[in-house]
Amino acid sequence: MTYGVPTDSHTFPADHRGESRPEAAARYALLPLRIFLGVTFVYAGLDKLTDSAFMKSGGSGSIGDTMRAVRDSSAVPALVDLALRNPVGFGYAIAFGELAVGLGILVGLLGRLAALGGALISLSLWLTVSWATSPYYYGNDLAYLMAWLPLVLAGTPMYSLDAALRARRRRRAGDW
Numbered sequence: 001m002t003y004g005v006p007t008d009s010h011t012f013p014a015d016h017r018g019e020s021r022p023e024a025a026a027r028y029a030l031l032p033l034r035i036f037l038g039v040t041f042v043y044a045g046l047d048k049l050t051d052s053a054f055m056k057s058g059g060s061g062s063i064g065d066t067m068r069a070v071r072d073s074s075a076v077p078a079l080v081d082l083a084l085r086n087p088v089g090f091g092y093a094i095a096f097g098e099l100a101v102g103l104g105i106l107v108g109l110l111g112r113l114a115a116l117g118g119a120l121i122s123l124s125l126w127l128t129v130s131w132a133t134s135p136y137y138y139g140n141d142l143a144y145l146m147a148w149l150p151l152v153l154a155g156t157p158m159y160s161l162d163a164a165l166r167a168r169r170r171r172r173a174g175d176w
Helices: 021-028 031-050 063-073 077-085 087-107 111-128 140-154 163-176
Strands: none
Touching: 021 087, 031 111, 031 140, 063 077, 063 087, 077 087, 077 111, 087 111, 111 140
């Protein structure tokens, strides 16, 4: 050791909490996924809300025509039929759902619930819109569904409102 810097390549200096570098890296491992999914879902929701053709029951690029086009090839035609009862309402529900999920996962508020919402949106899109994609791995909705699952399991423990609220509760509990 020279000047307090370890020279042995098999040891890792610990941070202020006593974690090794691999342990610290593991704690931060979900942040890139969280940022990617959050930004993507916010963008997707805003894109739907600002696309004048999308929020219509018929016409090129509309949610209605998209649903009618995938109805017979979807895994759950009844789900498509439900959406077709009010395609514009369904379009707004998806768009606002994507916004809520994206913002929730980005700021880490109710992270597991936000991730579950993202997983459910991805699942519903996979079972309806991209079900007939062949081979299956060309469809992106299944990949998004799988990407949400680690966040459903782990939540948003780092750089999140959930973590800040948890720390605040611990501090208050220690004050009693």
